Amino acid sequence: MLRGPPRLLKVSVAPVAALAVALLSSLSRCSLLEPDDPAASALSPYFGTKTRYEDANPGLLPDPEAPRRDPELLEDACTPVQLVALIRHGTRYPTAKQIRKLRQLHGLLQARPSGDGRAGPAGGRDLGAALADWPLWYADWMDGQLVEKGRQDMRQLALRLASLFPALFSLENYGRLQLVTSSKHRCVDSGAAFLQGLWEHYHPGLPPPDVADMECGPPRINDKLMRFFDHCEKFLTEVEKNATALYHVEAFKTGPEMQNILKKVAATLQVPVNNLNADLIQVAFFTCSFDLAIKGVKSPWCDVFDIDDAKVLEYLNDLKQYWKRGYGYTINSRSSCTLFQDIFQHLDKAIEQKQRTLEVLLRSFLTSSHPDGSCR
Incomplete structure (x- = not known):
């Protein structure tokens, strides 16, 4: 179900790429629709942020852990350097x-x-x-808390992303993963479930430990970044209050x-x-x-x-x-500048790292191929 505080996922991929930001936001989605339920399925497109993920994306029904690959976006010539995603929390209670x-x-x-x-x-x-x-x-x-279906939503999302971007979600990068969330319990719990899904990807068949014991650590709360609207005085004065x-x-x-x-x-x-x-x-x-x-x-x-x-x-x-x-x-969008600045700073950093690595590789190649610096 969709409007609430977000979550930020950050992973540095050594040394070139980085899974910089994945923002896991607030409210929820839902569970499997009875296939012979024409009335319910007819209303589902109008539930907005309360729409079940599998109703919005029926491709999840056959195998919710299998990624849907777009061949035009995943050509061999395209190498993912960084993943940035703004993601909503899982299914919640009212x-x-x-x-x-x-x-x-x-x-x-x-x-x-x-x-x-x-x-x-x-x-x-x-x-x-x-x-x-x-x-x-x-x-x-219950007060908007994450339900078990919501935890499943997030675990399955983690499995799909890890399968879709194996280089970014490699085991060696797992320890570099940082998840930043708002203090809303459904967001913190969604972040923990996401990390548990990644654990299942790396250690199939093994029960995940407590997120506090995972190598990457538990989600880190940062309301100033993820609930930016609560920290913008002009928004609070002109809109919220x-x-x-x-x-x-x-x-x-x-x-x-x-x-x-x-x-x-x-x-x-x-x-x-x-x-x-x-x-x-x-x-x-x-x-x-x-x-x-x-x-x-x-x-x-x-x-x-x-x-x-x-x-x-x-x-x-x-x-x-x-x-x-x-x-x-106007202040609604301007209040989000802090968050967008953070996202683009991570994107810029990833590009700089990529360019520096390519320059080092090129210099190394030229030096090893032509020690005297001449062209032959």
Whole structure:
């Protein structure tokens, strides 16, 4: 699931190449979709950062540890010198705030009069009743933590990258690897799982040790680099703590598109429309994605929405990210300059090392071929 603090992976490859930076960011993705689940698979493209990785990349389904090779990018003439990647954390639980909203919505369903519309058109139980009885298994302690599926996401990613770039991820370079992460627990845990995946690559069949005992060491926390937006005073003042910064988002929540969904959901669940709001509708939509991601099940929450609803809810989420993290305000991008400067400094250093090595090799060749310095 996608917006949260990143992680930085750094490896020096001796002496020429370096795996300089891999930023493992925040929120999560999800688990294997039931192949006969047309409703869930139809909604999946609209979950945004809550989309399961294998839904976004179906090539992971046959073999999630096998890299997908692009022959045009991996010609023999192309030698990787450095790998720079900004990578999101693995699948996570909902946040405590999302869980409280879901509990509020679940309470509305359970509070419906016992005889109110419990029979559906075909005599079966209605969707509201099914959701009232659907187990609410989320607890506040989960609060966005990485789930086991998220650890698997990161281990498999490490295995794919190590297979795709064997020269960079050689065993001799393993000790030079440095993973830098934000202090968010899901990011720290994702970084640890990534390192465990590399251990499996180097030592197949052997259980990985604690990351603190690995040669490369555990992920190093650096919030100033990875959560740069929390350290930019202008961003905090003009956007994060500005009550009017997201006024476009609030306007859309009360606009006709969202109001139509509110009325539709209220009728479907048979609850008063005045008891619903855009935030509750959005958390219901994401609960479909969380159940699918974490447990691999299609819950009744998926049946509340159709594709048209999903498009509107996807837009609402995108609109918030546009104004809070994207192009909406100039300071949003400028606040990331520290991170980008760090990335490009590592790229420049790798190029300089490569050029110096080539110059040394060339001088060595000329000296050994022509000791007197003359051409023959």
